[in-house]
Amino acid sequence: MTVPHWRCVVLSVVKHAYVPRGVAAHPQFEIVVVADDADRPEWVHQRNQELADEFGVPYVRDVARALADFNVQVAVVSSEAERHCDLSVRAIEAGLHVVQDKPMSNRLSECERVVAAVERRGVKFLMWNRNFLPAVVQARDLIANGEIGEVRSIHVDFYFAKDAGPPTGSRGPDDPPIDWLTFQIAAHVDGSDGAVGTQPLGELSNEGIYPLGYIQMVCGAVVKRVFARTAAHFHQVNVDNHVEDLATVTLEMERGIVGSLCVGRIGNASHPDIGEIKLHVVGSKGALVVSEARPEVGVYYRGQPDKEFKHRRVANDADYTLMENFAQAIAHNTPTVLDARTGWHICATVQAALESAKTGRVTAVPTLSSGQV
Amino acid sequence: MSATSNLRLALWAGSETSAIVTALRRIPDVTLTAIVACDGSSTNGIDTWRSQGVAVQTPDDLLRTPTTPFDALLIADEQAEVASLHRAVDQGKHLLLVTPGEWPVAELEELRSLGEKRGARILVCEPSRHRPSVQAVREAVMSGKLGTIGLMRLHDWSHAHMGQAASVWEALRANIDLACWLFGEIPESLYCVSSQSLEDEATVGPVGPLQIQLGFRAGGMAILDCYRSLPSAEDYFSLSVLGSTGATYADDHHNRQLLLGSAGARGVTTGEGVLPMVSRLRNLLDACAGRVAALTTWEDLRRSAIVLAGARLSSESSAAVRLAHPEDHYVLA
Numbered sequence: 001m002t003v004p005h006w007r008c009v010v011l012s013v014v015k016h017a018y019v020p021r022g023v024a025a026h027p028q029f030e031i032v033v034v035a036d037d038a039d040r041p042e043w044v045h046q047r048n049q050e051l052a053d054e055f056g057v058p059y060v061r062d063v064a065r066a067l068a069d070f071n072v073q074v075a076v077v078s079s080e081a082e083r084h085c086d087l088s089v090r091a092i093e094a095g096l097h098v099v100q101d102k103p104m105s106n107r108l109s110e111c112e113r114v115v116a117a118v119e120r121r122g123v124k125f126l127m128w129n130r131n132f133l134p135a136v137v138q139a140r141d142l143i144a145n146g147e148i149g150e151v152r153s154i155h156v157d158f159y160f161a162k163d164a165g166p167p168t169g170s171r172g173p174d175d176p177p178i179d180w181l182t183f184q185i186a187a188h189v190d191g192s193d194g195a196v197g198t199q200p201l202g203e204l205s206n207e208g209i210y211p212l213g214y215i216q217m218v219c220g221a222v223v224k225r226v227f228a229r230t231a232a233h234f235h236q237v238n239v240d241n242h243v244e245d246l247a248t249v250t251l252e253m254e255r256g257i258v259g260s261l262c263v264g265r266i267g268n269a270s271h272p273d274i275g276e277i278k279l280h281v282v283g284s285k286g287a288l289v290v291s292e293a294r295p296e297v298g299v300y301y302r303g304q305p306d307k308e309f310k311h312r313r314v315a316n317d318a319d320y321t322l323m324e325n326f327a328q329a330i331a332h333n334t335p336t337v338l339d340a341r342t343g344w345h346i347c348a349t350v351q352a353a354l355e356s357a358k359t360g361r362v363t364a365v366p367t368l369s370s371g372q373v
Numbered sequence: 374m375s376a377t378s379n380l381r382l383a384l385w386a387g388s389e390t391s392a393i394v395t396a397l398r399r400i401p402d403v404t405l406t407a408i409v410a411c412d413g414s415s416t417n418g419i420d421t422w423r424s425q426g427v428a429v430q431t432p433d434d435l436l437r438t439p440t441t442p443f444d445a446l447l448i449a450d451e452q453a454e455v456a457s458l459h460r461a462v463d464q465g466k467h468l469l470l471v472t473p474g475e476w477p478v479a480e481l482e483e484l485r486s487l488g489e490k491r492g493a494r495i496l497v498c499e500p501s502r503h504r505p506s507v508q509a510v511r512e513a514v515m516s517g518k519l520g521t522i523g524l525m526r527l528h529d530w531s532h533a534h535m536g537q538a539a540s541v542w543e544a545l546r547a548n549i550d551l552a553c554w555l556f557g558e559i560p561e562s563l564y565c566v567s568s569q570s571l572e573d574e575a576t577v578g579p580v581g582p583l584q585i586q587l588g589f590r591a592g593g594m595a596i597l598d599c600y601r602s603l604p605s606a607e608d609y610f611s612l613s614v615l616g617s618t619g620a621t622y623a624d625d626h627h628n629r630q631l632l633l634g635s636a637g638a639r640g641v642t643t644g645e646g647v648l649p650m651v652s653r654l655r656n657l658l659d660a661c662a663g664r665v666a667a668l669t670t671w672e673d674l675r676r677s678a679i680v681l682a683g684a685r686l687s688s689e690s691s692a693a694v695r696l697a698h699p700e701d702h703y704v705l706a
Contacts, residue, residue: 152568153582155598157526159615168617227564227693231592233523234617246523246615248594250564250586258568260584260596262526270620276613278626280528282582282600287530289609289626360562360588360706362693 003028004331009072009096010034011063011087012079013051014044016191019078019101019128020051026323029074034059035066036079043185063087067094077101080197081206085110088125092117097124097330099323102209104343106199108351108366111344115368118340124329126336127343129213130292132321139279139290140218148283151219154251154259155280156211160203161271162192164235164245177240190307202243203265204230205350211261212346213338214279221253222345227362228353234267249353273309344368380658383407383435383443387450389471389650394422396650403658407441411450432457436464445469445661447654455480462493469657470497471650473669475543478678485671496657499550499669503652505645506623507551510612514555519616525552525595526615531608533580533601541569541581544599545684550669550677552587552595555614559676560587560595562706564693565684577602585684607642679703 008031010020023029034052036044038061045061052059060066067075067090075091077084078101085105088098092114104111104127118125130136143151165183184196195201212223230244238245246266251259266275277292296311304310322337329336338346349365356363380403384393390408397405407428423429428441435441436457445467448458451474462468462484473481481497488495501507513519527548545565553559565585574580584598603609611624629640660667683703687694694703 153584153598153600155528155584155596157613159620227586229562229586229588229594231523231594233521233592246594248524248586248596250566250584250596252566256568256570258566258582258584260586260598262524262596264524264615266615266620267618269618270615276620276622280598280611282530282598286604287600287609289611291626360693360695362564362691 004327005030006073006097006327006330007032007071008074008076009066009070009091010048010051010076010078011066011091012036012040012044012048012077012083014047014079015101015188015193015196017051017054017078019099020055020076022128022319023074023076023099023323024055025319026327028327029323031055031057031076032072033057033066033070035063036061037063047188063090067091067096072096074099081106081195081201082197082199085114089113089117092121092123092125095121095123097326099126099128099326101128103201103206103350104209104347106201106205108344108347111340111347112368115340115344124326124336125340125343126322126326126329127209127213127338127340129322129338130210130318131213131217131337132318132325133292134315134317135290135292135294136214136217136279137321139214139281139288142288143218143281143283147286148281148288149285150255151221151257151281151283153257153282154215154219155261156214156259157262157276157278158207158211159262159264159266159271159275159277160207161266161268161273161275163268164192164237164265166236167267168232168234168236168239171236171240178237180237180241183237200241200243202230202238202247202354203245204228204247204249204263204353205243207263208247208261208350208353209343209346211263212349215251215259215261216342216346217337218279218281219253219257221255221257222367223251223253223349223365225252225362225364226250226349226353226356228356230354230357234265244357247353247357251349268307273311341368379404380445380662381406381443383409383441383446385409385432385446385448385450385453386411387448387453389449392647392650393447393449393471393654395647396654399647399651400655400658402662406443407435409435409446411452436460439464447471447657451475455484458484459487462488462491462495465491465493467494467661468496469661470495471653471657472500473497473547473674475540478674481674482671494661496660496667497669497674498653498657499547499673500649500653501547501551502554502668503649503656504610505648505652506610507612508652510614510621510623511555513619513621514614514616518619519614519621520618521591522556522593522614522616524593524613524615525555525597526611526613527551527595527597528609528611529597530600530603530610532603532606533578540579541583541599541601542579542681542685544601545583545585545597546677546681548597548599549585549587549680549684550673551612552597553676553680554673556589556593556595558589559696559700560680561590562588562693562695563680563683563687563703565687566691567688583688585687587680
């Protein structure tokens with residue numbers, strides 16, 4: 001039996017490199033080249049070069065040439081959020097399957113371009129996600145097995161206990177506002193630059209896809225209406241750039257399911273580990289409370305750095321499982337666990353929530369009917 | 374009754390009678406002289422109390438032909454008739470409610486007015502405020518160590534307690550009280566939704582799931598959800614508060630033990646025992662004696678009732694509502 005093997009191009013990797021590393025965790029995917037547009041600023045080229053060196057592959061400052069000359073079948077996109085969809089569309093139009101970092105985009109129109117291109121070219125698209133973390137898979141399976149009956153409500157807490165520069169209220173009267181891109185570039189050193197880009201990106205916009213991805217997988221229900229409230233509560237960089245670091249969202253879904261979402265970048269001091277990330281689900285025959293961090297192992301020692309997580313996640317096979325899902329989708333023409341249409345809908349849900357937070361009113365989430373794009 | 378004298382207490386029995394009697398043993402300067410029993414099912418161990426010299430009477434026995442002396446009537450029956458409560462207050466008896474129940478605030482206010490004329494105190498307790506876990510959260514918030522409070526997240530699930538009339542709406546009101554207590558103000562906006570169908574509610578009563586999202590003036594927010602139809606007898610409560618410089622998590626999930634039995638593994642809760650009831654009674658009795666301020670004020674009761682009315686308006690209209698001026702009702706946003 002011949003095992004399929006896919007050659008991958010990484011199209012820009014300006015932030016943490018967990019997506020290309022996750023792709024490479026599966027033996028059927030091989031990273032053979034890193035590429036980006038020649039007109040990118042030097043810090044972008046530097047980071048692309050670092051990843052190319054890590055994998056021992058060339059870095060090409062010409063996306064079209066990389067797509068044409070390296071016999072690649074899969075593109076891995078991990079650029080600034082505002083460039084995600086454009087790079088993906090260019091790869092899709094070249095006939096490549098795409099794995100794309102979150103968020104899908106900060107603009108719904110860009111997501112629509114991806115959906116249209118995917119459906120026109122018949123390729124596979126996977127939004128990177130955390131759905132295959134062991135505890136989330138267990139929640140999915142328990143619910144699918146009918147352990148709590150039909151889902152009636154679902155609530156997800158998604159708090160990242162990371163700092164993001166100086167706290168709210170720390171800017172002096174004569175200090176200039178913190179520049180978003182400059183701050184994010186500097187944050188690369190500790191891996192907290194997930195929202196890097198020229199356009200400021202709030203926590204709901206940047207991380208909302210993870211909890212909404214859980215809800216979509218566990219319930220299989222589309223969000224119809226939202227009511228949201230947001231705040232720049234913790235970090236001065238969010239205040240200065242008018243984007244949220246804390247959000248609450250009420251969700252009204254298909255089949256009468258209701259739910260909620262709490263998302264925040266709550267600061268290092270507010271949790272001993274990466275953060276409180278939990279699912280609460282009420283069903284017609286019972287209920288389920290799941291901590292996303294399980295299983296984990298506690299490690300404590302004298303002189304332990306404050307920022308070192310004391311509880312370490314173990315048995316996490318999410319990267320491989322995600323790429324296995326992608327491999328199966330390509331090989332058997334099945335949907336990926338978080339495909340382009342689902343990604344579009346999650347982006348639409350986030351955009352509706354941000355609109356609701358501005359107006360103080362309940363907001364309908366737009367739909368994308370079959371063949372609409 | 375002086376502030377230091379022994380208080381003679383009549384207990385109108387209800388679903389929490391057993392816990393109340395256990396807790397009273399820990400509280401000095403109180404003598405239980407009578408138990409009011411409307412129905413035998415709520416007074417298990419009547420014979421035991423009789424043997425201890427406690428009179429067991431009907432409301433009429435106690436209030437129409439008072440032969441048993443008492444200074445205060447402790448109400449543990451949420452179905453207690455308001456007319457009987459009026460009669461007790463009219464006789465100058467203090468009235469101590471272990472829970473606000475679902476009595477309309479206006480009726481309680483009438484009792485309070487009557488009590489002021491008769492020299493009787495009317496005091497009400499919000500049970501959730503007396504949970505040790507909630508008190509630890511409140512202490513953390515009040516200490517200032519958490520900074521400015523940005524988010525409160527609460528889940529409150531239980532089975533349908535036998536003999537307990539409280540609906541999911543009363544549970545919501547009680548949790549709204551907690552939110553207002555922790556934020557120190559009434560929310561400026563809210564949105565309330567339920568996933569229970571009207572048909573289901575007609576069959577099994579209002580059990581939820583019911584959830585509400587609250588927005589406070591300074592930017593703080595809260596999401597609370599309540600459910601009253603878990604299949605098992607164990608409840609679940611989780612309260613998290615995120616501040617600008619810290620956070621606190623009181624979560625039954627963290628406090629589950631693991632039981633490996635013949636039916637497989639299951640989580641069992643290490644509960645808070647009788648301490649919440651001791652705290653409730655101690656505050657009611659001390660406040661009645663004038664030694665401390667009541668932890669739950671009339672303004673607290675009015676506030677949670679206003680927000681609950683706003684929640685019902687929001688749920689019925691499927692729309693967000695905002696606080697109107699004067700701040701005694703909500704209107705569609």
